[in-house]
Amino acid sequence: MTKQRIGNIGVLNLTKVDEKTISGIESIENVGCIIYSRETAHLQAALKVQNVGASIEINGDYxxxxxxxxxxxxxxxxxxxxxxxxxxxxxxxxxxxxxxxxxxxxxxxxxxxxxxxxxxxxxxxxxxxxxxxxxxxxxQGEKPRLINGKLELTNAYLDSIQTSVKLTVNGKLTLEKDLSMEAFKQKIEHLTVNGILYYHESQESVVFSVPNTISGNSVKIPEGFSLLTSAQSYSARTLRRLNGAKLMTTHPIYFEKDVTREMLERAIDRIQTTSIVVVDENLEDLLYEKTNLEAEILSYEGQYVLIEDEETWVTEEYAAYEKPVTLIVAGKLHFGEDLSADELNIIIKNIDLLGTIVAATPEIKGTVKSLLRLNDGSVENPDQPADDEYDVANYGELSL
The missing domain is CATH 3.40.50 (Rossmann fold)
Structure with missing residues (x-):
């Protein structure tokens, strides 16, 4: 009998589990807490358990x-x-x-x-x-505010606080550039961030003068920089909105083919990024001058094609693209059996892999691997399970 691998569970209830069920479990990982009873306590010794927040004995209903x-x-x-x-x-x-x-x-x-x-x-x-x-x-006073996900702390949000509160953000907290730091000191009694905190350089002294608990990363946005909170694609038309901009981001930036050297020179002063910047090869040298050393600059010659969701390619799919193609896979791309590995070699110059490529044949898989320029993802077979890590996963509460 194949044993089960269990993972990504909020609450795993073992209060009524028996030895037969335990014997069918290979491993348990990434669980918020495991609940067991006095009668099932001895069975835990037979489990291979990793990354569990807590293990609690509860007897009776709860x-x-x-x-x-x-x-x-x-x-x-x-x-x-x-x-x-x-x-x-x-x-x-x-x-x-x-x-x-x-x-x-x-x-x-x-x-x-x-x-x-x-x-x-x-x-x-x-x-x-x-x-x-x-x-x-x-x-005392207003009850604490708990945010799960992301929050941009604005002056309007501070105005909604009547006295002062303890603020907890589990996720991402961004401080508005024009945030009143005087109001921040008055309204935030204690700041807890479990995740990432973005603040502007001019706000630093006040932010950390407030009692705080930062579990994760705190990122300072340098003076004069604007924070991009999502991936951005700039064409000749949209680039006109920028004039000597200083951009900071953890998301990809794409520059379209119609962007000229003069446009880029005028629109962008600096880019501070930990992600990728995609640009025509004729502008690659200019981007190196304008970005930090950690930036991953990916250039393209003919056309770049971005895969963000899940797509399947057949021969007709790529035949119409301007060649050579630089393929950027941030989602999941399936290459079907009808594709020719030789044609892929001719049409695609580079593959920058951030997500997953599923190759139908060993020949296509080999070709894909030979074209990889950036490999921060995976190349898989079509029969590989969607979740090959766990057999049972992603439950808020699971009883065995």
């Missing part, structure tokens, strides 16, 4: 809360019997909850993440916590 959860006074008043609560993510208790609302309602709190409680509930909440992996904190 309620699961994942992501960002706000618990109100009405929620506790609606409970008719004590409950055990498992929270994976962020939990905030409303400021109007009283100690009496919790009496006889909470049998235990198991937290993997962050738990915020009003200061007047600190004692009773601590007495209910049976497991804590992460952070426990109190607040």
């Amino acid at each position: 309620q699961t809360m994942t992501g960002e959860t706000v618990l109100s006074r009405g929620y506790f008043q609606s409970l008719t019997s004590p409950v055990q609560m498992l929270a994976v993510g962020s939990v905030v208790l409303d400021e109007d909850i009283e100690e009496a609302d919790l009496e006889g309602k909470v049998d235990g709190l198991f937290v993997v993440g962050v738990l915020y409680t009003p200061a007047h509930l600190q004692g009773i909440i601590q007495s209910k916590v049976k497991h804590m992996t992460g952070m426990f904190d109190t607040y």
Whole structure:
């Protein structure tokens, strides 16, 4: 019997698992937390487990809360019997909850993440916590704001804060260039960023004078630079909007064939990037002068073709392109069996691989590999599984 590989699970419930099921599991990886009972505790020793946030014993029934959860006074008043609560993510208790609302309602709190409680509930909440992996904190006034994903901190956002708050961003936080730093100091009581923080050079002293916890990267945008938050393609028409621009980005920049040396010289002063810059080969030397040393400049002679999503190419697909073709694969490209490896060699000059190419035959696969100029992706066979790492993956909660 083939054993299962399990990964990318928020909560893995092993409270009712048996030895037969355990024997069918090869490995478990990337799990927020594993829940087991007193009866199944001994079975964990038989598991090959890696990258698990927490392993928690819970006996009896429990309620699961994942992501960002706000618990109100009405929620506790609606409970008719004590409950055990498992929270994976962020939990905030409303400021109007009283100690009496919790009496006889909470049998235990198991937290993997962050738990915020009003200061007047600190004692009773601590007495209910049976497991804590992460952070426990109190607040007064406005309840903390928790953002999962990305946030651009603007003056309008600061205006929406009545007093001051603890702000947590799990993802990407960008500070608006014209952000009032005086308002920032007044409104942000504590800043937590789990991910990446982008701030402008003039904001640096104020940003780090506020109590903060930065788990990840903080990136300073140099004075005079503009941050590009997505991939950009510039043609002769769209380049006219720029005049001596200084650009900073982690995303690709593409310059179309109709961009001339004079246009590029006038429009772009500097580019600070950790991604790729695609440009006609006649302008390659100019781009080297205008970009940082870490930039990956990819030049093309005839035409470049960008694959961002998932496409399948047949002979007719590439026959009409201006030759030679520089192929940039950021998504997934399938080369079918009807394609000629010899024709690919004639038509395609370079392949810059950032995603995946699926080659139908060994001949096509060999040709693709010989044309690779940049290889930050993979070349696969058509029978290769879409997810060859795990058999069971990407569940918020999974019970075995």
